[in-house]
Amino acid sequence: MGSTAWAKKTLQGWGRFPRVETECARPERRTELLRAFQERGAAPVLAYGLGRSYGDAPLLREGRQILTSRLNRMLAFDPETGWLRCEAGVSLVDIIDVFLPRGFFPPVVPGTQFVTVGGALCNNIHGKNHHLEGCWGDHVRRVEVLLGSGEIVFCDAQTNPELFWATTGGLGLTGIILSMEVQLYPVANASIEMETVRVNNLDEFFEVSKESADYSHTVSWIDCVQSGPTMGRGIFMRGGHARQGVDAGSSVMDELAGFAQKHVDGRLFESNLLLNKATIRAFNEAYFHKTPAGVQKVVSDYMPFFFPLDAVQNWNYAYGSRGFLQYQMVVPEREACREILEIVSKSGMASFLAIIKEFGEQTHGGLSFPEPGVTLALDFPNFGAPLLEMLDRLDEIVVDVGGRIYLGKDARLSRENFRKMYPEWEKWKAVRDEWDPEQVFQSELGRRLGLVG
Ligand SMILES: Cc1cc2nc3c(=O)[nH]c(=O)nc-3n(C[C@H](O)[C@H](O)[C@H](O)COP(=O)(O)OP(=O)(O)OC[C@H]3O[C@@H](n4cnc5c(N)ncnc54)[C@H](O)[C@@H]3O)c2cc1C
Numbered sequence: 001m002g003s004t005a006w007a008k009k010t011l012q013g014w015g016r017f018p019r020v021e022t023e024c025a026r027p028e029r030r031t032e033l034l035r036a037f038q039e040r041g042a043a044p045v046l047a048y049g050l051g052r053s054y055g056d057a058p059l060l061r062e063g064r065q066i067l068t069s070r071l072n073r074m075l076a077f078d079p080e081t082g083w084l085r086c087e088a089g090v091s092l093v094d095i096i097d098v099f100l101p102r103g104f105f106p107p108v109v110p111g112t113q114f115v116t117v118g119g120a121l122c123n124n125i126h127g128k129n130h131h132l133e134g135c136w137g138d139h140v141r142r143v144e145v146l147l148g149s150g151e152i153v154f155c156d157a158q159t160n161p162e163l164f165w166a167t168t169g170g171l172g173l174t175g176i177i178l179s180m181e182v183q184l185y186p187v188a189n190a191s192i193e194m195e196t197v198r199v200n201n202l203d204e205f206f207e208v209s210k211e212s213a214d215y216s217h218t219v220s221w222i223d224c225v226q227s228g229p230t231m232g233r234g235i236f237m238r239g240g241h242a243r244q245g246v247d248a249g250s251s252v253m254d255e256l257a258g259f260a261q262k263h264v265d266g267r268l269f270e271s272n273l274l275l276n277k278a279t280i281r282a283f284n285e286a287y288f289h290k291t292p293a294g295v296q297k298v299v300s301d302y303m304p305f306f307f308p309l310d311a312v313q314n315w316n317y318a319y320g321s322r323g324f325l326q327y328q329m330v331v332p333e334r335e336a337c338r339e340i341l342e343i344v345s346k347s348g349m350a351s352f353l354a355i356i357k358e359f360g361e362q363t364h365g366g367l368s369f370p371e372p373g374v375t376l377a378l379d380f381p382n383f384g385a386p387l388l389e390m391l392d393r394l395d396e397i398v399v400d401v402g403g404r405i406y407l408g409k410d411a412r413l414s415r416e417n418f419r420k421m422y423p424e425w426e427k428w429k430a431v432r433d434e435w436d437p438e439q440v441f442q443s444e445l446g447r448r449l450g451l452v453g
Contacts, residue, residue, distance in 0.1 A: 007025075008022070009024045013055050015325055016316060017323030018411060024067055027070065033068075033146075040064040045060075045442075046442060047118060047177070049069065050091060053408045055445065056448065057172070059445075070089060071178075072091065073086065073087045073090070074090060081183070084183075088180065091117075092106050096302075100302075107136070107185050109306050112307055113306070113307050118172075126359070128306070129217045130370055135168075141180075142155075143164060144177065147174075169368030170428070171445060173436070173446050174432055175435065188241065189247050190301060190302050194237055194238065197238070198291050199234055200230060200233050205222070220355070221234050221235050221356075224354040226284075231341055232338075264313070269317065269318045270320060271318070272381070275320075322384075326379050328405060329376060329404065330371055330375040331402075343397075344394075347386075351379050352381075358375075388412060391412060392414070395417045418449045
């Protein structure tokens with residue numbers, strides 16, 4: 001058996017900021033992964049899934065990175081209970097491809113299906129059903145972790161619960177996840193029964209959100225260019241997996257999305273000029289008015305409902321070579337959300353994508369992001385210093401009301417504000433240090449926020 005082929009590669013998260021050059025191994029088998037880990041020398045290590053975290057969570061300079069996406073074997077499935085055991089590099093698109101035709105769907109999905117189950121646990125991802133189903137980690141048991149010592153251990157809520165807690169949302173800093181068991185949920189077909197409700201401002205958003213608490217999935221797009229009485233106008237979407245016999249079939253829009261995914265690549269549109277205030281304003285205007293006022297009932301395919309942006313590969317390149325930053329926060333107070341939208345709208349630094357949702361009561365502690373309140377996700381082209389200054393200002397508002405920002409989307413939060421946002425960080429670090437006393441697992445985010453070392 002040969003030795004590990006390490007290759008220098010430039011890695012980046014989805015925001016393409018920052019980018020790091022690092023020594024990578026891309027094992028195809030578990031034995032190759034274990035060998036790469038042994039052969040890393042004394043270098044620190046970090047796993048890299050599909051790089052759908054936006055910032056520096058999946059990146060490590062001066063270390064070794066293990067790319068996990070080829071470790072994608074499904075190991076066992078129980079059709080009676082829906083429990084799937086799989087390697088950590090299995091992606092949600094793999095799971096959906098194999099199990100949707102058999103009547104099962106992942107329990108929680110983010111806005112893209114191109115994430116690995118390892119990445120899903122390390123960011124403890126949430127979806128449109130957070131208010132009822134919590135996060136990815138709520139549907140997982142028996143996680144197999146390679147520790148810094150080289151030992152392999154299992155953990156879940158009963159076995160090594162502290163390791164499980166610290167690994168869930170732990171940004172890859174407790175060890176390399178080799179496999180896990182996740183519970184898939186039965187669905188009747190590939191369709192979604194949904195309603196769209198046009199809301200004219202933030203107050204209407206909160207009203208519709210309150211009356212939609214029983215829908216399994218809710219999320220809204222808002223036009224964050226607006227200020228004053230129309231601030232927060234947008235499209236509220238609610239619904240869930242369709243009942244038996246209700247089927248969208250395949251529509252022209254689905255065919256077009258399928259075509260776009262095969263043939264349209266965002267890299268063709270790479271430009272620092274494409275997404276600016278004027279184009280974003282025009283898009284928002286058209287998108288808002290495209291949806292008729294009132295409540296519309298639709299049966300759609302699951303793709304445009306769950307993964308609308310996946311229709312164009314590499315759409316992140318359309319922000320240009322400077323990259324972009326996503327700012328996702330959750331605040332327990334609505335007024336703070338209003339204040340943030342006001343600042344963003346006045347700044348002239350428009351966000352192309354603005355998503356808002358109210359989380360449920362489930363919290364997980366540690367470094368997991370969701371907590372009760374309203375979450376807002378905004379994408380900004382990387383305008384440099386003016387943007388960074390505005391985001392620092394937003395952090396202060398978030399900290400003041402006891403909110404936090406999503407670390408899986410972050411590339412710039414200060415250590416000081418991180419500590420205020422995540423008051424359990426010391427407890428989390430104590431658990432991590434116990435399981436990784438040699439500080440083998442590190443990342444750029446971990447170094448910036450003082451989570452390692
Ligand atoms: C378009 C889009 C929409 C999104 N929508 C949502 C959303 O609605 N909700 C949400 O919660 N998130 C959302 N995300 C974020 C995304 O779900 C997370 O960042 C997810 O963790 C990415 O998974 P990945 O496989 O790409 O992991 P990566 O980004 O490669 O890695 C994520 C973290 O996991 C660690 N890691 C990965 N694999 C392993 C392993 N095997 N062992 C140990 N550590 C590992 C990495 O070191 C890193 O710290 C979205 C992202 C995009 C691009």
